[in-house]
Amino acid sequence: MELLAIFVAAILINNFVLRYFLGICPFLGVSKKIDSAISMGLAVTFVMSITAVVSWVINHWILIPFKLDYLQIVSFILVIASLVQLVEMFIRKISPPLYQALGIYLPLITTNCSIFFLALMASLREYNFVESIIFGVGSGLGFTLAIILMAAIREQLDHAEVPEALKGAGIALIVAGIMALAFLGFSGMIK
């Protein structure tokens, strides 16, 4: 039950994008088409899941036993950057055209503050191994849900008559604000 609560809370209640306003750059930058939003969401979910595992391992097997807790921030940044770099090397090796097409995707993941927040939050809340994984996957799915909803709305907005001054980032931020308000409705689900 505890695991389910962590999972649901990470997706709906404590959604990183709509509750904490983290990861806004890829959220706004890659939410113009549903296809791109799904691939970005999956990429972030994958990196978040692996980050949750690796950061837990580093924290509990190295930092805490050797009393190196003060290196948490540096080590988590290194973990995220190394993971993304590994994924990038792998993609460049298996499919150079895909690597070219990725363009800004992977750098956006490396610099995505929500992934760093995930690693720090899992450590602060003293989650165990399984809870960390559930939290990582849930947070990634929460990001995916938010970005897909945003992409769906923005695709519809292409056919709407938006005032000239609000076109582009303006209307996108208003939509994000309304979505955040809507997600507040979930806050009473789990105490």
Place this chain on the structure above:
Amino acid sequence: MKDKGLVVSTKEDMAQVEVQCFTEHCQNCSARSLCVGKNQSKGLIMVRNPLRASAGDEVEIEIPDTKYSRSLILLFGTLLLASLVGLGLGSLLAPLLPLSSSAASLLGLLCALIIAGIFLSRYFRAKNKVSLYPVIKVITKKGERHG
């Protein structure tokens, strides 16, 4: 999505093209500076050459958006699924191994990622051979640019 590039060499109906760092979608991106350092080296890709562009020509290549989106979904979807399955299997098999639950899960994750990596590598290598992108326009011929 269209990309510009320089033909490096040609072979039968194919051409090896040195593509520029940024696709047209990146031109107005505020985070573009993030890529500059990383992608300064240009990438070489093999393309179909129906217009018979020759080495030294500047060409435009057509890259369908949906193709990439599907490939990306497949790539990250497979990696994500493999990680979850690996973690789950590792955790389930932990009592049978002389390892703690977290160590077994980590081992499961590593094995699953290696298997997924091999599968994806084979899949994309096979796919790269059959679905090459075409040259759709020769922007400048080699002689024209230097003349």
